[in-house]
Amino acid sequence: MATPLRIAWWRRRRTRDLLFQAALIAGVLLLFGIMANNAIQTVERQHIATGFGFLDHTAGFDVVQTLVRYDETSTYGRVLLVGILNTLLVAAIGIVLATLLGFLVGIGQLSSNWLVARLARSFVEIVRNLPLLLQIFFWYFAVLRALPGPRESWGVADAVFLNNRGLYLPAPVAESGFGFVMLAFAAGAIASIFMFLRAKAVRERTGRVSPVAPGTTALLVVPALLASAAAGFPMSFSVPALSGFNFQGGIVVLPEMMALVVALATYTASYIAEIVRAGIEGVARGQTEAAQALGLNRGQMLRLVIVPQAMRQIIPPLTSQYLNLTKNSSLAVAIAYPDLVSVFAGTTLSQTGQAIEIIAITMAVYLTLSLLTSAFMNWYNARVALTER
Amino acid sequence: MANAPTKASRPPPRAPLPGPIEWLRENLFSSWGNAALTVVALLILYWVVVPFVRWAFIDAAWTGTGRDDCLAFENGACWPFVSERIGQIIYGFYDVTERWRVDLTLIGLALGLLWLTMPGMPGKRPVGAVMVLAYPLIAFVLLAGGFGLEEVPTTRWGGLLMTLVVAFTGIVASLPLGILLALGRRSELPVVKGLSVAFIELWRGVPLVTVLFMAANMLPLFVGLSVNKLLAALIAVALFSSAYMAEVIRGGLQAIPKGQYEAAAAMGLSYWRSMAFVILPQALRLSLPNIVGNFIGLLKDTSLISIIGFFDLLGIVQAGATDPEWATPNTALTGYAFVGAVFWAMCFGMSRYATHLEGVLGAGGRR
Numbered sequence: 001m002a003t004p005l006r007i008a009w010w011r012r013r014r015t016r017d018l019l020f021q022a023a024l025i026a027g028v029l030l031l032f033g034i035m036a037n038n039a040i041q042t043v044e045r046q047h048i049a050t051g052f053g054f055l056d057h058t059a060g061f062d063v064v065q066t067l068v069r070y071d072e073t074s075t076y077g078r079v080l081l082v083g084i085l086n087t088l089l090v091a092a093i094g095i096v097l098a099t100l101l102g103f104l105v106g107i108g109q110l111s112s113n114w115l116v117a118r119l120a121r122s123f124v125e126i127v128r129n130l131p132l133l134l135q136i137f138f139w140y141f142a143v144l145r146a147l148p149g150p151r152e153s154w155g156v157a158d159a160v161f162l163n164n165r166g167l168y169l170p171a172p173v174a175e176s177g178f179g180f181v182m183l184a185f186a187a188g189a190i191a192s193i194f195m196f197l198r199a200k201a202v203r204e205r206t207g208r209v210s211p212v213a214p215g216t217t218a219l220l221v222v223p224a225l226l227a228s229a230a231a232g233f234p235m236s237f238s239v240p241a242l243s244g245f246n247f248q249g250g251i252v253v254l255p256e257m258m259a260l261v262v263a264l265a266t267y268t269a270s271y272i273a274e275i276v277r278a279g280i281e282g283v284a285r286g287q288t289e290a291a292q293a294l295g296l297n298r299g300q301m302l303r304l305v306i307v308p309q310a311m312r313q314i315i316p317p318l319t320s321q322y323l324n325l326t327k328n329s330s331l332a333v334a335i336a337y338p339d340l341v342s343v344f345a346g347t348t349l350s351q352t353g354q355a356i357e358i359i360a361i362t363m364a365v366y367l368t369l370s371l372l373t374s375a376f377m378n379w380y381n382a383r384v385a386l387t388e389r
Numbered sequence: 390m391a392n393a394p395t396k397a398s399r400p401p402p403r404a405p406l407p408g409p410i411e412w413l414r415e416n417l418f419s420s421w422g423n424a425a426l427t428v429v430a431l432l433i434l435y436w437v438v439v440p441f442v443r444w445a446f447i448d449a450a451w452t453g454t455g456r457d458d459c460l461a462f463e464n465g466a467c468w469p470f471v472s473e474r475i476g477q478i479i480y481g482f483y484d485v486t487e488r489w490r491v492d493l494t495l496i497g498l499a500l501g502l503l504w505l506t507m508p509g510m511p512g513k514r515p516v517g518a519v520m521v522l523a524y525p526l527i528a529f530v531l532l533a534g535g536f537g538l539e540e541v542p543t544t545r546w547g548g549l550l551m552t553l554v555v556a557f558t559g560i561v562a563s564l565p566l567g568i569l570l571a572l573g574r575r576s577e578l579p580v581v582k583g584l585s586v587a588f589i590e591l592w593r594g595v596p597l598v599t600v601l602f603m604a605a606n607m608l609p610l611f612v613g614l615s616v617n618k619l620l621a622a623l624i625a626v627a628l629f630s631s632a633y634m635a636e637v638i639r640g641g642l643q644a645i646p647k648g649q650y651e652a653a654a655a656m657g658l659s660y661w662r663s664m665a666f667v668i669l670p671q672a673l674r675l676s677l678p679n680i681v682g683n684f685i686g687l688l689k690d691t692s693l694i695s696i697i698g699f700f701d702l703l704g705i706v707q708a709g710a711t712d713p714e715w716a717t718p719n720t721a722l723t724g725y726a727f728v729g730a731v732f733w734a735m736c737f738g739m740s741r742y743a744t745h746l747e748g749v750l751g752a753g754g755r756r
Contacts, residue, residue, distance in 0.1 A: 035611040041613060113417060125737065129689075131703065133695070134725060134729055137721075328596065331693070333696060341598055341602070345599060345602050349602075355607045359602060362599050363594075366596060367591065367594040371594065
């Protein structure tokens with residue numbers, strides 16, 4: 001009667017799990033096989049080249065904005081590099097502006113000033129609920145295209161000009177002896193970091209707080225100033241000036257890039273503002289009361305108690321917003337800013353027809369950025385968790 | 390001689406000022422810094438709101454039939470562009486005589502959504518099942534044709550109709566796919582888990598634009614025959630949004646206490662039954678606000694299909710604004726204002742609903 005319970009082998013859980021997983025692998029492989037087979041047949045039928053050899057072929061088209069040397073004889077591989085750099089440039093500028101605006105609006109939402117809080121809240125509610133593409137179109141077609149032409153540009157101090165061809169800024173030009181100045185600046189920067197760390201060590205050991213801001217600022221500025229005076233100020237500015245129908249000299253920020261940066265920065269700022277608000281509200285009320293009980297003033301309370309704890313909550317979602325901004329910069333293709341998608345997945349794809357390789361490379365670039373970001377996030381979370389207890 | 394006091398006595402506490410003046414003082418002018426902030430905020434409001442109101446209402450052209458009627462109003466919106474083109478903006482190039490089918494589809498959608506979102510309506514479960522299972526089929530037949538209805542090829546769809554079709558398909562398809570992926574990511578089977586993680590991270594790691602490019606350029610190669618372009622885009626949107634949905638639902642699954650899993654197992658429920666009857670009802674309830682948040686993102690993202698050549702709500706207005714028949718300096722901006730208002734109303738409504746859900750769940754759902 002008490003025979004041990006025996007389960008037939010095909011009903012055992014382990015067998016079933018194994019079989020199920022084997023079937024799943026087989027199914028996925030079959031799907032990929034069919035897709036690959038179809039792709040090979042279609043590619044052969046349509047006489048499309050395969051492989052990554054096209055990266056060495058001459059591209060033969062012009063790109064309006066390049067951070068590295070590029071001309072019509074450059075290769076598609078060079079186009080890829082140009083596209084990646086342009087994407088990173090827009091993303092970097094956008095991230096800085098979005099962070100500044102986002103923190104400003106986020107703190108504004110918590111202001112005791114009724115009007116400021118309402119204004120910040122309205123900004124978030126309006127910008128967050130409109131499609132990003134609509135906002136890019138708005139800035140590009142409705143705002144920047146409507147600016148006056150070069151002859152009627154808006155100018156500031158005869159050095160900065162804004163018109164419908166772009167934003168013209170003075171460009172610094174390094175002359176001989178500039179390396180010497182940079183060296184002096186680097187030395188000053190290292191010395192100021194050293195001074196800051198020393199003051200911190202003293203504070204942690206003795207509890208004595210000594211103001212370091214004047215010293216570190218002086219170390220940053222004075223050596224560089226002295227060095228440039230000694231070298232005879234080896235830097236000049238190339239100032240944009242109207243000649244003929246357009247401006248010459250200086251650096252120009254294309255309207256496409258301005259529209260993209262402004263739209264990305266304001267859109268992402270509306271999300272960052274919410275993250276910042278939630279982060280600050282998430283710090284327990286007792287922390288504020290404890291800080292007040294310790295006799296900290298408002299500035300110290302924010303700097304030493306509230307912000308470090310709020311940052312712990314803010315940074316992980318903030319990083320994913322940075323990533324979103326980078327991915328959203330691919331909307332550049334809609335207004336023909338020469339980002340990765342626009343020059344590579346757009347122009348290069350239509351010229352070579354090698355859809356599979358090009359889309360795969362493009363996706364791989366974004367995927368790498370994403371994985372790097374999540375790796376950083378995991379590292380940061382682990383660090384914060386360690387210092388918690 | 391009376392003794393002069395050596396120290397001036399402190400002033401008595403200030404009596405509250407009458408009514409609204411006290412409120413102003415407390416909330417806007419409590420200190421010099423605060424007063425300065427108030428002035429800055431007022432200036433920003435003045436610079437933004439006044440020109441907008443003037444442009445959109447006071448200086449705007451309200452009636453007319455062509456660009457000449459708008460050119461007279463140099464600094465105002467060109468509303469006739471919207472009112473004359475409203476048919477195209479809603480239906481795209483859908484045959485005029487067949488537009489009643491679109492109306493019927495959209496009314497059905499609106500009624501279903503109202504039923505499901507209004508608190509206290511009876512029979513939400515069957516209505517929800519109808520909306521998810523039967524409605525898409527009915528809507529497809531109504532829109533595309535068949536069963537005695539004249540066929541309308543998808544190339545003629547556009548405008549608000551196109552936006553809603555893409556958004557609704559994405560929503561309906563991403564829910565079940567997202568649930569499966571979220572369960573897969575938490576599975577104990579290494580192959581299931583690995584494939585789910587790879588799928589989710591792949592789509593979440595790339596921009597939607599590249600996914601749409603893939604659908605337009607690569608999918609036909611993989612399938613080996615010509616695919617309906619709209620179908621390809623819909624598949625891309627569904628795969629993309631299911632990855633995001635999976636992460637939202639995973640958040641809900643993680644919030645379910647372990648005891649619930651153990652209780653379900655103790656009742657002798659199989660994996661699928663314990664998921665269907667114990668875990669998922671709770672997890673989906675918890676993640677409902679975030680699911681709605683995801684829908685908002687999806688609705689906004691539908692506008693990207695104009696990049697691969699569809700005329701959705703934004704795309705058709707953008708195309709119309711460059712039409713020489715209507716080209717004025719204000720046409721594009723008027724179109725954007727209209728499209729923005731439509732999108733904003735839909736997204737803001739949904740986000741309000743999500744906040745409302747959060748309140749309801751926060752009050753009753755947790756102990």
